[in-house]
Amino acid sequence: MTLALNIFTVLAVSAGTFFFLAGTAGLLRFPDALTRLHALTKADNLGLGLIVLGLLPLVERSFGALKLISIWLLVQLSGAIVAQLIADFVRRREPLS
Amino acid sequence: MTLTFIFNVVLVALLLTVATWIIVARAAFSAAVAFVAYGLLLALVWVELSAIDVALTEAAIGSGVTGMLLLGAASRLRETEATAVPAGRPLTSAVAVLCALIAAGLAAIVLFPPSIVFTLAPQAMARLPESGLGNPVAGVLFVYRAFDTLLEKVVLVLALVSVWSLAPDRFWGGVPGLHVYQQPNSVLTLLAQLLAPLGIVMGIYMFWTGANNPGGAFQGGTVLAAMWVLVMIAGLQNVPSTDRRALRYLVVLGPSIFLTIGLAGFLLANGFLAYPPGYAKPLIIVAEAALTLSIGVTLGLLTAGPPERVAR
Amino acid sequence: MTSFLIGAACFVLAATALGLLRILHGPADADRMMAAQLLGTGGVAALVLLATALQSPAIVDVAFMLALLAAFASVAFVMSAPPSHSKTPPVVDPR
Numbered sequence: 001m002t003l004a005l006n007i008f009t010v011l012a013v014s015a016g017t018f019f020f021l022a023g024t025a026g027l028l029r030f031p032d033a034l035t036r037l038h039a040l041t042k043a044d045n046l047g048l049g050l051i052v053l054g055l056l057p058l059v060e061r062s063f064g065a066l067k068l069i070s071i072w073l074l075v076q077l078s079g080a081i082v083a084q085l086i087a088d089f090v091r092r093r094e095p096l097s
Numbered sequence: 098m099t100l101t102f103i104f105n106v107v108l109v110a111l112l113l114t115v116a117t118w119i120i121v122a123r124a125a126f127s128a129a130v131a132f133v134a135y136g137l138l139l140a141l142v143w144v145e146l147s148a149i150d151v152a153l154t155e156a157a158i159g160s161g162v163t164g165m166l167l168l169g170a171a172s173r174l175r176e177t178e179a180t181a182v183p184a185g186r187p188l189t190s191a192v193a194v195l196c197a198l199i200a201a202g203l204a205a206i207v208l209f210p211p212s213i214v215f216t217l218a219p220q221a222m223a224r225l226p227e228s229g230l231g232n233p234v235a236g237v238l239f240v241y242r243a244f245d246t247l248l249e250k251v252v253l254v255l256a257l258v259s260v261w262s263l264a265p266d267r268f269w270g271g272v273p274g275l276h277v278y279q280q281p282n283s284v285l286t287l288l289a290q291l292l293a294p295l296g297i298v299m300g301i302y303m304f305w306t307g308a309n310n311p312g313g314a315f316q317g318g319t320v321l322a323a324m325w326v327l328v329m330i331a332g333l334q335n336v337p338s339t340d341r342r343a344l345r346y347l348v349v350l351g352p353s354i355f356l357t358i359g360l361a362g363f364l365l366a367n368g369f370l371a372y373p374p375g376y377a378k379p380l381i382i383v384a385e386a387a388l389t390l391s392i393g394v395t396l397g398l399l400t401a402g403p404p405e406r407v408a409r
Numbered sequence: 410m411t412s413f414l415i416g417a418a419c420f421v422l423a424a425t426a427l428g429l430l431r432i433l434h435g436p437a438d439a440d441r442m443m444a445a446q447l448l449g450t451g452g453v454a455a456l457v458l459l460a461t462a463l464q465s466p467a468i469v470d471v472a473f474m475l476a477l478l479a480a481f482a483s484v485a486f487v488m489s490a491p492p493s494h495s496k497t498p499p500v501v502d503p504r
């Protein structure tokens with residue numbers, strides 16, 4: 001059982017790290033601010049979610065697991081809303097003609 | 098070449114790059130943004146140095162209060178930025194040399210410490226259980242160096258008065274000029290409505306857990322201040338005028354209660370800020386609760402800035 | 410497992426570092442505003458991995474604090490960014 005959980009953790013955390021690298025690749029390569037926002041708030045958040053998922057078996061008590069999940073939900077929420085705020089700012093700056 | 102070492106190397110390299118970035122940035126806004134990022138990175142550094150309480154404070158102050166203050170200053174100075182005269186080459190070189198000397202001195206102290214390091218840490222830890230506290234930082238703050246903590250809280254009140262005194266005389270007691278986001282029912286309203294209760298719970302949790310785990314009144318108070326400022330920015334609450342009595346009472350509540358407890362030490366124990374045996378922890382908790390509230394209100398008002406229009 | 414988690418934290422930190430340097434460089438102010446959100450995600454991931462590797466629940470509190478205040482900092486960035494020549498500014502002049 002522990003071996004299965006360890007394998008699950010390794011897989012999930014590796015997948016999460018991969019999505020972080022993908023998000024960074026997007027940040028580096030995408031042409032403008034709006035597309036970079038996508039990379040930042042989608043790929044990185046997914047990476048964080050997978051990492052949190054992978055760490056859940058390693059956390060001792062249910063309170064610890066609850067903290068991890070609420071951190072992920074908080075980052076998800078703030079990512080979504082901050083993306084909207086920044087996109088609104090960009091749209092104000094350069095109105096789509 | 099352990100993994101922790103690689104982690105620290107990456108962290109330090111990033112930190113130095115961001116610090117250089119702040120210095121060479123042309124616009125004040127870019128420098129302020131980089132400074133906030135620098136503060137958030139420093140929180141990671143403090144975690145690596147096993148100073149979790151400091152990491153909590155750095156994350157809270159570096160991005161919350163200091164970030165807002167710097168950004169506010171940058172936006173106020175924006176009109177004059179084009180005509181600002183940059184510091185000359187000799188002055189910049191002199192500052193760079195002095196900073197390098199200070200950094201070299203600190204590095205020498207860390208890399209070549211004296212063979213005998215005088216520390217009171219073992220004695221402090223040995224007597225900590227008598228106070229009922231489990232967190233050594235809280236022990237230092239409220240038991241061993243309580244006088245310094247009291248003075249720090251009074252200094253916060255003085256800082257607030259200093260910020261208020263920047264306003265012209267006719268605006269004294271008026272409403273601070275905190276910029277409000279002018280889009281009703283926007284996503285910012287949603288963020289404030291969802292984040293603020295979470296932040297309040299986090300602030301109270303920080304204060305409560307500070308007795309035995311990393312945390313404390315200051316971290317809790319800073320989170321409360323940041324949430325209050327967020328609610329004001331989102332337009333969910335009006336920026337209060339600075340002559341409101343309730344506000345002023347809240348600002349002095351923490352230091353006053355702490356001072357009262359300190360003076361009561363003359364009667365109940367054997368000196369100023371001494372605690373009667375067995376009552377140390379309840380008294381400290383009461384003082385910390387009042388301080389959390391006061392720090393929240395004071396830092397929020399500090400961030401809001403000096404009054405810029407007359408009270409309604 | 411501990412080494413693996415710290416290694417993952419290194420990767421995440423390196424990715425965050427590259428991203429941070431790129432967006433601080435980014436030509437528009439909108440790019441720089443993303444710095445807080447990037448650190449709020451990457452820094453939180455690194456801290457959460459460290460917390461589990463070092464068996465220290467207090468570091469999870471630091472991660473929570475970082476997430477909360479990175480969101481706040483992002484809002485502060487959007488509020489204080491230099492205004493453009495558009496007709497509808499996002500912030501209202503208090504006068």
